[in-house]
Amino acid sequence: MRLTAMTATMALVAGAAFAADVAPGDLQFDEYGAIEESLTGMAGDAENGAKIMASKSKGNCIACHEVTALQDAPFHGEVGPMLDGVGGYRSAAELRGIVANAKMTFEGSVMPAFYKTKGFIRPGDGYTGKAPAGDELPPILTAQEIEDVVAFLLTLQDG
Amino acid sequence: MAFAGGADDDNLVINGDLEITTKAAAPQHLDGVLDEVISGWHFRSDETQALEMDDFDNPGMIFVDQAVDQWNTAEGSEGKSCADCHGAPEDMAGVKAVYPKWNEAAGEVRTLQMQMNDCRTNRMGADAWKYDAGDAINMVALMSSVSRGMPVNVATDGPAAELWQKGKDLYYTRTGQLELSCANCHEDNYGNYIRADHLSQGQINGFPAYRLKNAKLNGVHSRFKGCVRDTRAETYSPGSEEFIALELYVASRGNGLSVEGPSVRN
Numbered sequence: 052m053r054l055t056a057m058t059a060t061m062a063l064v065a066g067a068a069f070a071a072d073v074a075p076g077d078l079q080f081d082e083y084g085a086i087e088e089s090l091t092g093m094a095g096d097a098e099n100g101a102k103i104m105a106s107k108s109k110g111n112c113i114a115c116h117e118v119t120a121l122q123d124a125p126f127h128g129e130v131g132p133m134l135d136g137v138g139g140y141r142s143a144a145e146l147r148g149i150v151a152n153a154k155m156t157f158e159g160s161v162m163p164a165f166y167k168t169k170g171f172i173r174p175g176d177g178y179t180g181k182a183p184a185g186d187e188l189p190p191i192l193t194a195q196e197i198e199d200v201v202a203f204l205l206t207l208q209d210g
Numbered sequence: 211m212a213f214a215g216g217a218d219d220d221n222l223v224i225n226g227d228l229e230i231t232t233k234a235a236a237p238q239h240l241d242g243v244l245d246e247v248i249s250g251w252h253f254r255s256d257e258t259q260a261l262e263m264d265d266f267d268n269p270g271m272i273f274v275d276q277a278v279d280q281w282n283t284a285e286g287s288e289g290k291s292c293a294d295c296h297g298a299p300e301d302m303a304g305v306k307a308v309y310p311k312w313n314e315a316a317g318e319v320r321t322l323q324m325q326m327n328d329c330r331t332n333r334m335g336a337d338a339w340k341y342d343a344g345d346a347i348n349m350v351a352l353m354s355s356v357s358r359g360m361p362v363n364v365a366t367d368g369p370a371a372e373l374w375q376k377g378k379d380l381y382y383t384r385t386g387q388l389e390l391s392c393a394n395c396h397e398d399n400y401g402n403y404i405r406a407d408h409l410s411q412g413q414i415n416g417f418p419a420y421r422l423k424n425a426k427l428n429g430v431h432s433r434f435k436g437c438v439r440d441t442r443a444e445t446y447s448p449g450s451e452e453f454i455a456l457e458l459y460v461a462s463r464g465n466g467l468s469v470e471g472p473s474v475r476n
Contacts, residue, residue, distance in 0.1 A: 107405075114405040126406040130399050154389075161398065163388040173385045173443045180439035188387055 072194040075151075075168045084156030085144040090166070090194035095202025103196050103203075110165065110192060110200060120207060131162060136210020146201045150192075165192040165200075216401030217252035217410075222470070225265055228359050234466035239366060243397065249467055250410035250419075253401070254476060258422065261474040270351055270420035270472025273427050277352035280345055286336030292349075295333070299356050306350075306357040307469050310458040312370045319373045321454055322350050323429075341449035342429030351418045351427055354471035362415050362469060364461045377459025380452060386443025392460075395437075412437070413464040414457065416473030423476060430457050 073079075073090045080086055104112040105124035113121055115130035137146070148155055153162035168187045176183040192200065222230040232249035240247070251259060265271045281299055284291045296302060309322045320328070323346050327338040339346035366374045384391045395404065396412030403409070418427040431448035434456055438445045446452040 111405070126403070128404045129402040130404050130409075161390060161394045163390070167387075171385075171387055171389065171443075172383055173438075175386050175439065175442050175444040178439060178442060180435065180443075180445040182444045191387065 075166050075190050078151055078166065080148055080152070080155045081144075083145070083148075084152075084154075085142070085148040086151060087144045089198060090147070090151070091198050093195065093198065095195075095198035095200070097199070097202040097206050099196075100199035100201070100203030103192065103200055109196070112200075115162070118207070119210075133210070134204065134207055136207060138205040138207040139210070141204070143201055143205060146204045147197065150197050150200050150204075163191065166190045166194070166197055217248045220252070220256075220259060222249070222251055222259070222263065224263055224358065230359055230470050231361065231466070231468040232470070234361075237462065237465040240463060244411070244463075247413065247464055247467055248400070248411050249464075249470060249473075250413055250416055250475060251470065251473060253408045253410040254474075258474055258476050262470075268420065268472065268474055269425070270418065270427055270474060271355070273348040273418075273420075274351050274355045274472060277345075277348040280349060281352065286330065286334035288333065288335045290334050292329070295329075299352055302353055303356045304360055306353045306471075307360045307362050308364060310364065310370075310454060310461060312365065312368065314369075317369075319370050319454060319458055321457060322353055323449070324454075326350075341447075342432045347418050347427045347429050350429065351472040354418065354469055357469040358471075359468050362461060362464045362467050364458065364465060366458075366462045370458065373455045374458050374462065376452075377455035377457070380456050381459055384441075385438060386441030388441045388443075390441045392437065392456075411463075412460065413467060414460050415464040415467040416470040416475070418471050419473045419475045421475050427472060430460075 071092055073088065078086060079088065101121060103109040104118065105121050107114075112118075113124055113127045115128045117127040117129070117133040117135075119135050121127070141149075145156070149162075151166040152164035153160045154164060168190050171188070174183050174188055175181060217233070222232045224230060230249075232251050234247050236244040236247045251262060261267045261269070278299060281292045284294070306322065309325070310319050312318075313320045313325070316328070323339070323341055326346065326349055330336040331338050339349075381392045384394065392412060395409055400409050400411045414430050414433075417430045417433070419433070420426070421428050429448065431450075431453040434453050435445045435448060
């Protein structure tokens with residue numbers, strides 16, 4: 052009895068706040084790799100999206116991309132294209148698809164999938180180099196964080 | 211942002227007279243993949259590069275000196291030193307250039323550290339050295355220093371071919387949650403910056419490498435481990451069969467470059 056209750060509580064803790072989120076395994080990509088529906092049903096917070104993109108422990112997007120609007124954060128990389136103006140020529144759906152799993156838009160891309168939890172070769176526990184506890188990893192970004200990043204990318208209109 | 215672009219055009223001459231080949235035509239097995247192989251030295255800043263141009267400035271040489279002492283020290287139940295059987299360290303010139311190498315009697319590909327531990331345990335009656343640590347990495351640095359300037363020439367055929375193929379497969383496997391392979395960074399993107407790091411071809415002709423970041427000599431397998439970890443993957447261990455295979459393959463990608471270790475990197 053007690054066990055069941057605990058299991059139920061744990062499931063709630065894991066899922067409750069995000070009950071409405073689209074799970075990583077349920078993403079609906081169109082034939083070009085775009086995702087039409089918001090992952091959370093809530094508007095993204097562009098300001099938080101900017102922080103996630105610059106943060107090493109979150110998106111770390113500037114490791115590969117130069118973004119003039121984020122030039123206060125040090126060291127932008129050159130592995131991916133510069134993102135200035137990307138909100139002008141890409142739709143929210145396209146950007147959502149690219150951030151969630153860029154390989155659905157760009158086959159074989161070196162850009163990591165930020166909303167993917169399984170199907171990896173030798174997955175690790177973050178950057179520890181150790182094996183993970185379960186067989187599914189937490190996604191690198193949460194559903195709301197993806198929406199926040201998409202909201203920020205949409206503000207990049209000039210480039 | 212100041213982007214330095216690809217490899218620079220400087221020349222590496224050590225102590226004013228030892229010319230190091232830091233760019234070479236790619237070995238045949240890289241046909242269609244790379245035209246030129248380039249030492250990691252070319253991707254470092256002028257200040258870091260300068261540290262490798264004079265042995266008095268190269269912090270890695272301190273460990274080479276320690277290894278010379280070790281070379282002459284008798285150890286183990288047989289009371290023998292490396293020098294007793296091998297003479298002067300300079301007599302080992304050329305050895306580093308061809309490792310990892312197939313050992314016929316043992317029926318396996320051996321890294322330099324495996325071979326040295328074979329001498330220690332089977333010929334000296336001494337303890338094996340821990341992989342990529344202390345005495346082992348110092349001795350690899352000594353073996354490397356006496357081969358400096360000689361072309362890397364690792365055999366990829368014959369009995370080594372199977373392990374070489376395994377190493378090649380690993381090189382192109384996209385590991386971890388970031389799903390990145392060695393090739394994604396060091397073949398597709400060398401010359402580009404990834405955050406603050408200027409990506410090189412990930413060559414190992416300069417190993418062991420003294421890194422300013424951790425102020426010690428770093429072995430090939432330790433470097434591999436760090437790179438695999440950075441893909442958010444479960445790493446392999448130094449000395450593992452996977453890393454021996456990968457070392458053989460990556461070493462062969464540098465065939466034609468000079469042995470350059472101990473190098474200085476950031």
